[in-house]
Amino acid sequence: MPPPAAKSWNFAPAPDPALVLAITEALPVGPEVGALLVQRGLDTPEAAAAFIYSDLRQLPDPFLLRDMDLAVDRLVRALETGEKVLVLGDYDVDGITSVALVISYLTPLFGAERLRDYIPDRYTEGYGISHTAVDVAAAEGFGLIVALDCGIKALEPVAYAAAKGVDFIICDHHLPGDELPAAVAVLDPKRKDCCYPYKDLSGCGVGFKLMQGLGQRLGRDTAFLYDLLDLVTVSIAADVVPVTGENRVLAAHGLRCFNEDAHLLRPGLAALRELATLREGPLTLSSLVFGFAPRINAAGRMGDARRAVAMLLAADQQEARHTTEVVDRMNQERRGSDQATTQEALALIAASPTLQTSHATVLYQAHWHQGVLGIVASRCLDQYYRPTVILTQRDGKATGSARSVAGFDIHAALEACAPLLEQYGGHRAAAGLTLKVENVPAFQAQFEEVVARTQATAHLVRPVEIDALLPVARITEGFLQDLRPLEPFGPGNPNPVFATARVLAVPGSAREVGNGHLKIRLVAADAPGPAVEVIGFGLAGYLPQINEGHPFDVCYTLEMNEYRGSRHVQLRLLDLRWA
Structure with missing residues (x-):
């Protein structure tokens, strides 16, 4: 090797020694931790104390989110009139945990018979809100859809729903476009007109804020709400949102559900923990990323993501073990597929002098499984540190996932190739795209040209950010x-x-x-x-x-x-x- x-x-x-001294004199931390706090921008005793002593009472008022009052009003009206509510989420971990959280909180209020979970099929409906979902809601008598971790750009589907008499509450955390959907309420801390103080909530975190707002309006005890933090914490870990501010508070308390109060953990997550056979010791966010997230994600990648929702909503250990075993079998299938695809992708690069020396990697094979492309892109990036796009064929189109290196905006690179693409979306580090199969060679050439022109040489070397020197004796x-x-x-x-x-x-x-x-x-x-x-x-x-x-x-x-x-x-x- x-x-x-x-x-x-x-x-x-x-760091400034005076700032470190001020923190170590005010708080029970040593000089190394004091230095790390200052390096992370927590350079006053007050800021450092708020960081260390994370308190759920620090959570901002949910009604600071734009449209929260409208969203809560609509839910209260549905509750009082006996209306049925369809709870829709994306097919990844963030969306699945969001749906499980909202269903869990609303069930004692509405009753299970007035609620329905809905996760779009990754391959027949695609990402976000589809006409199929709206048709299902209308046909089954649901007057309200709560959309979680998606919907911020669903202008046409929301208008289509309105024409059928179906209302929407959108709970999203992705960047909005220039126009918002005409929903009853659009909750998204990234809205330009939203003054919510923390912008980096996960999709599940936005759903949590909606339930927090509803609970406040109804005067409900907050204890049950905080029992949902295990789901929020899994979403924070899996969706790679910043572990700062409100997310840090939610995750710190959520991890206690897994560690200090593990006997109170919901049956589905307890069964998942047992099956994942994680190493001994307290679970961390990293444990959730590697032990929990792949299994929850596998349901959407390899079959029906609603199976993962069923696992998280299981009422007892027996039901939880059954649904968890089903999800784990899907994950084993996913692992076999992504390992085989990764080996094939790396072999293609190794066999091509052009690919070995290029600034970017763009690979296309019609037989690859769409559900593992993001994983394969990450594996190729680990081996060849450069922007990577992995494509397959689905319904006559080339579709795939893109992953980037530190400091390079892959969404902007795709935007520069927009004339060749039918659809694309994502952020600086990761994105998805669809294009005509016949455009793949042209896209490979143009993407390579864009990356070669815009990528700094420094981006080709993986950085390691080092906080401090440490002697072996320490x-x-x-x-x-x-x-x-x-x-x-x-x-x-x-x-x-x-x-x-x-x-x-x-x-x-x-x-x-x-x-x-x-x-x-x-x-x-x-x-x-x-x-x-x-x-x-x-x-x-x-x-x-x-x-x-x-x-x-x-x-x-x-x-x-x-x-x-x-x-x-x-x-x-x-x-x-x-x-």
Whole structure:
């Protein structure tokens, strides 16, 4: 296995010592944590305290969201008149958890017989609100649709629904277009005319705010509302929204449902946790991303996403285990498909001198499964660090997913190719697109030209952002505990990355484990002491050089490795370079 591609090590500027001192004197944190807080912009004791002591009472008033009063009025009218409500969401984790949350909260109010969940079919209806969904609502007597994690650009479907006498409440978190749908209410913190103080809620988070607003209007006890934070937390983890502000508060309390109050966890998530066989110790947002999200997503990728909704709404352990096993089988099918497709995609690149030296990757194979294209694009990007588009054929059209590298706006690149596309949407890091099959070669050429022209050379090297230097002697369980106030980690609040200079491998300890992973024990080269355990995923290519016995530098995050009652601090290696 060859060594991994070189990475760029970027060290954060040293924080102002006076600001660090002010925080460490006011709060029970050490100088390293104080420095990390200042580096993250929390440079006053008040800001740092609000960050560390996340309090549900900090949540903004839901009625600060534009149209919240209209949305709550419409739900109250539906409740009082005996109207039926269809709850519609996108087919990914965010949409599925949104639907489960709203159904869970409304069922004691409306009764199960007046509610219906609806997730569009990924392949026959596509993303968002379809005419099919509206037709189902009208035919079955639903006068109101609550759309979650989608709908902000659904001008025509909402107008079509109005003509059939069906009202809409839109709960979305994506960027609006120039015109909003003519719904009864459009809740989206990213609306230009919305003064809500936190703009980065997940779709499920917006649904949570709607239920919070409804509960306030009805004078309901908030305890049941906060029982829904497990779903909000899964959505925050899976949808890769910033773990800052309100999201951080929601996620911090939601994780307690999984850890401190696991016996109260809803049956579907408890069964999913058991089936995922996650490593020992407290669950983190990363645990939810890798253990929960793929299984929930698999239902929409490989079949009917409503099965995942049924899993999350299961009333007891027996029902939960049954639905979870169904979803897990779909995930196993998804894993087989994405692994085979990834191998085929990487083989296509390896066999083409042009693709190996291009600025972008655009691959098309008509037989690839549409449900795994985003995963495959991410896998190719991991191997060849450049903007990537993976396409297949569906209903006579080429359709696919795009993923980008840090600092490059892939949505803008697709916009530059818009004349060749029939549809596209997304954001800077990820997008989806559809085009005519005959336009694929022209799109490959134009996308390559756009990326080559606009992408800075620095974007071709994967960056590692390093917070601080750390000596080997400081890598202890006590120091790891000192970092706990910074959790939960995620986008916007990443797990601190440390670097340690001049280390050596304990002789005989470096070996390959699993499929290309590096396992090693390290000691300081200049002041030998206790060794620390290290795992480096995908880094086994460094083995020959490590075994030559020369000192090297490492950058990493810290974690607690718990296995069969044993606990020890472990470095999760991100990169190494020769001292």
